[in-house]
Amino acid sequence: MHILVIGAAGMVGRKLVAKLARDGGPGGRAIDTLTLVDVVPPAVPEGFSGSAEAVTADLSAPGEAEALVARRPDIVFHLAAVVSGEAEADFDKGYRINLDGTRYLFEAIRQEGLKAPYKPRVVFTSSIAVFGAPFPDRIHDEFFTTPLTSYGTQKAIGELLLSDYSRRGFFDGIGIRLPTICIRPGKPNLAASGFFSGILREPLAGREAVLPVSEDVRHWFASPRAAVGFLVHAAEVDTAALGDRRNISLPGLSATVGEEIAALRRVGGDKAVALIRREPDPTIARIVAGWAQDFDTRRAEALGFRAETSFDAIVRAHVEDELGGVVGG
Template identity: 75%
Template sequence: MHVLIIGAAGMVGRKLIGRLVEAGQIDGREVTALTLADVVAPERPAGFGGKVETLTVDLSAPATAETLIAGRPDLIFHLAAIVSGEAEADFDKGYRINLDGTRQLFDAIRLAGLASPYRPRVVFTSSIAVFGAPFPEKIGDEFFQTPLTSYGTQKAICELLLADYSRRGFFDGIGIRLPTICIRPGRPNKAASGFFSNILREPLNGEEAVLPVSPDVRHWFASPRAAVGFLMHAATLDLGRVGPRRSLNMPGLSTTVGEEIAALGRVAGERAVKLIRREPDETIIRIVDGWAQDFDPARAIALGFTADKSFDDIIRVHIEDELGGRIAA
């Protein structure tokens, strides 16, 4: 089985590659070749015996899509995107990469299939940013898409294309709407959502972290490990069971910042909690106020997608996967 990963250098991409290499197979079919593409050079995975091709490409450039699928991969993970803040700041770039780049990929697959039979599985990472406030208490599987960012608009459009191209038989597509990933590894960044991870990751490293919102703020989370699990499950799921409604809200945990902090205290002790400094930021408070708080992802659960069981688990996953099992605090 030949697997193409677009967005292979990103956090989720790298973890997915690790999982694929470790498993060596998907649904009993050996992974024999990996094509890894990103706008920055993807690393070659250690310990993989199959063929690896790495491509450093701009997804929206002419002929990139054709190059990506030239080897007719059986399974395509499309994880690449200009993130929310940048897509909002740079209108043209966001539409060019997130919409045109994705459409060019979908069309390259369609046209390849017109030349000779080709119908890969396409797993597309969408986002809960396809929804816009005001929300019901829990967002159900049939709630409408009214994004309030250009990023969310681009994701919602690609979901529609994914469904239509799948319905037409050009590929077997599935879209998964990821919760906010927590704990995001790496250094603190300026993303408005960064603090949800910062207030846990930094204290686990013995460092201070800033909390810019009230502990009452509620949001929707999954661990990086759960996100990779969603992708792996989406790669093999019987799409006959999914039907024409191809994009799904993934399961997750609806948790307040206060509950995050309580979990940190349980797992890492009060010393860790004391490293969180409250420093309200009106801009972040206003942005986060428009975000989804809770979901009822009944379809995804019925289809076998599983998320973290508790926020304590989310913290433990981070300690195991990122810290080698040890806490600094």
């Protein structure tokens, strides 16, 4: 089996690659080749028994998608994207990476299949940002996509392309709308949602964090552990059960910022909570106000997707996976 991971140097990409190298492909199948791609050099996993190649490439550059697809991977994980805040700040870059890169990839697969039969599984990471206010109390998969950000618009177009290319039989695609991933390890990024992780990650490590919105802001979350599980399961799920509706909203946890902080207090104590500094940011507040807060994910759950059911579990997963089980660094 040959697996191509585009966006392999990102946080979720690195964790996905580590799991694939450790546990094998979907269904435990042996992986002969891992091709890892990003705009910065991805790390090759240690101890992997197959062939692993790190490729530095920009999917939106001419010829790059064709070169990657010419190797005919069996599974393509498309994780590469410019995050929400950066896509909003840099209109051209957001559309070039998030839309053009995605279309080039899909079209390269189609063209490769015209040479000789070829139909890989394509797992596309979409986002709950494809939905825009006003919302029902809980959003179901049939709710219309009216994104209120450039990032959400780019992901929504990607979803439409994936469904159409799958309908036409060019590849076997599934688009997974990830919740906001929390707690993201490492340094803060330019995502408008970054503070959701920051107000937990930094205090757990003994550092100060900034909270730019009020504590009654509600959002939809899942952990990095859950995100990797989503990706692997998407690669093996029976897409016949999806029909032509190839994009699904994944399970998560609806919680307020106040509930996040309460979980931080239970796991990290009052000392950790005291490190959160309130600093209102109207721009961030405006963007977040247009995001979905709760989802009806019975369709995804029926297909076997699973996530955490408490914020305490999300916080503890971070402490175990990133801090060696120790709060306060």
